[in-house]
Amino acid sequence: MSGSRASVLFVCLGNICRSPLAEAAMREEAARAGLDVEVDSAGTGDWHVGEPPDRRAQAVARRHGIDISGYRARQVTAGDFERFDHIVALDSDNLAGLRRIATAGSRAALSLLLDHVPGRAGQPVADPYYGDADGFETTWADVTAGVRGLAAELMRKAAA
Ligand code: 4NP
Secondary structure: OOOOOEEEEEEEOOOOOHHHHHHHHHHHHHHHHOOOEEEEEEEOOOOOOOOOOOHHHHHHHHHOOOOOOOOOOOEOOOOHHHHOOEEEEOOHHHHHHHHHHOOOOOOOEEEEHHHHOOOOOOOOOOOOOOOOHHHHHHHHHHHHHHHHHHHHHHHHHHHO
């Protein structure tokens, strides 16, 4: 839809590691590219609702110049499927979880983040939660690649 504002929700398991980083990277990429887009993130699980991002996620974002300390985790809701054009899962377990709760009236297009990177369709952004700090740099590299591809697609759609 030319001229209308796109909206994207990133979804991982806890909404404290991967999806907040995807949200932050997408906000930055959209600002850089001049793309008008609503961006949010959520988790399929509820264990961390109300918490700020994991300290290691905050640290990697800070290393890349972005403050995500004010983000708070929330769980995905049925309303998200009406509110967002795109719901982008960080891995296939979370994509399967989203498909289970999507209703017939859902308008959101579901995808995996790395589906938006040529040659990486179907790949997960690995869960860094139980790993070391290096894992979060890998997460950052993956989410950055994913949001660049996604933003480029949204720019093409906005221009069409
Ligand atoms: P995220 O990482 O899904 O990238 O936010 C995780 C956060 C918490 C847990 C698992 C993954 N957890 O089991 O509590």
